[in-house]
Amino acid sequence: MSSKVLTPQAAQTLLAQGAVMVDIRSADEYAREHIVDAQNVPMEQLNTNGMPKSETNAVIFHCNSGNRTVINAGVLDNCATCEVYILEGGLAGWKKAGLPVVKDASQPLELQRQVQIGAGFMILLGVILGTTVSPSWYALSGFVGAGLMMAGITGFCGLARVLMKMPWNKKAVA
Template sequence: MTLRTVNAVEAYSLMSRGAALVDIRPADEHARVFIPGAVNVPLDRLTHAALPDASVVIFHCRSGNRTRAHQAALSAAAICESYILEGGLDHWRKAGYPFQEDRGQPLELMRQVQMTAGALILLGIVLGFAVNTAFFGISAFVGAGLVFAGATGWCGMARLLAAMPWNRRPVATA
């Protein structure tokens, strides 16, 4: 079933009348920036029982892409009137509505993986040209790891980064 989208103005109005706002992003993304009062129910834990008890539910993610891509699952989980926040958190912020940001929280794990993979690939290329062609192997290894992660859903780099001290801090909840 296709869920109707609501813009930030409509969502704010619905929330003032008791609608529940549900953030479907992973906990690490929610901890870094969130809409006050939003309940964090990541997609991988989305069930009717996990949703707040409300007559109207508005789902959101960062940009609206995840909510649109998973609207069948969102609709199935919500047995009440439900909507998708158009443009997600990004449009909410642009509209000037309140949000909280905790820059003390670590970057989202996927962004850490992207930055680390990119840095290692660049390092391998630079060292391959400047020092020894054997260093191109670093880039090949990281590239193969990314292909493997995409094909299997298991990412060794993400597991390694998740175990780093900066990612083991408690995640704040809204």
């Protein structure tokens, strides 16, 4: 079976005929904003457990921009026993078409964005303090840069672990 790409309008028509929309983003991304009636089954779960059993003739997978979905198309094709479709442009394409989404601004930003903001802030702070106060502050930028490099190599991000424990992230839907 090979997945086909659908425009948001064609996907909406297919949904009205009983297709299921599956959001492959992480739970924290889904909690903040998602397509109305979309089910959240993160890609990591699909990789290990496959698709939950469902009585449908078609499933439409999507992510935020469409890139993750296209990259994982082969895995997604094997997850379902029915017709498999990919939403063109993902959530961003759906919103651009003016179709309904559920937004919950009380949910925290996605963890990846929090890490990017935190790391960027610490690197910038190290450069500013290194220039204005003491060159030893450059070590902060070096430390954060090394941490990001190790996170990329090992898959373990200490900053993400710390951020997950912050009070604002306790609201995230699991």
